Amino acid sequence: MSGRPAVALGAGTGAATGRVPWQLLVPAAFAVALLVLPLTGLLVRAPWSTLPARLTDPEVGQALRLSLLTATASMVVCLLLGVPLAWLLARASFPGRRVLRAMVTVPLVLPPVVGGVALLAAFGRTGVAGGWLDDTLGLRLPFTTLGVVVAQSFVAMPFLVLAVEGALRSADARYDDLAATFGASRWQTFCRVTLPLAAPGVLSGAVLAWARALGEFGATITFNGSYPGTTRTMPLAIYAARNTDFEAAILLSLVLLVVSVAILALLRERWMAGPVS
Secondary structure, three states: OOHHHHHHHHHHHHHHOOOOOHHHHHHHHHHHHHHHHHHHHHHHHOOHHHHHHHHOOHHHHHHHHHHHHHHHHHHHHHHHHHHHHHHHHHHOOOOOHHHHHHHHHHHHHOOHHHHHHHHHHHHOOOOOOHHHHHHHHOOOOOOOHHHHHHHHHHHHHHHHHHHHHHHHHHOOOHHHHHHHHOOOOHHHHHHHHHHHHOHHHHHHHHHHHHHHHHOOOHHHHHHHOOOOOOOOOHHHHHHHHHOOOHHHHHHHHHHHHHHHHHHHHHHHHHHHOOOOO
16 A cells, blocks of 8 residues: 555656657757857857957946956955844844845945935945045945945845855854853854855855946946946946947957856856756
8 A cells, every 4th residue: 555655656756757749849949049159159250250359449448447446446346344243134033124124225225326326325425324434435336336336236246145144054063152162252253163154155156246346337327437448347337338349349248258168167066056966
């Protein structure tokens, strides 16, 4: 009696993993086409013959350097601010923690232009904090390179916080308790025990934050405009070139595509590896 359900389950599983129903295969094929055809279009339309000359174009190099600089600076900001925030969400207990976690995830679903308007409302010259920064420190964020870093950090930090929080929750908290029994302070425990255990999550979160900052467009152009050498990053340069030099726009898009593929390759072992049978 006890063996019959197992036999039936095995037979059902074999049937389910046999021929793929066309009702699933057809929409799956359309999904693949929707995802692959735009990338194929970039490769087909790319100006391969003029690629070396275009890559050495001063405007392309300027936008690329600015993007790499600001994305790296944003990643550092996300690490310095986001890792402590992730620890609070994962290990500390305080009133309003669920509300705080919800607020952290808002930039993930917020339309980028709305994020830019929100940044202006907060850090513009007449903003909630912008007026104080201007009057007290003489610091103006909009339409500056520092403002680009702020906008990129705003949209990229949730990726790092969620990745690190997940890593901290999966790490065994008993190691922290064990370190405390040996007289380690909370700070020493965090630096020598908690952070090393969560290092893979911190690394993947940092890479994701860097990639998100590199591709940021909406909040950046709304908060900072598009000024060559100051705020015109790669996505903004692509948008500017779209109407005047479409081949240049394709080239810049290819550069970001290569970066995206490299990011996926770095995260492949953590996210894309299938289960071991």
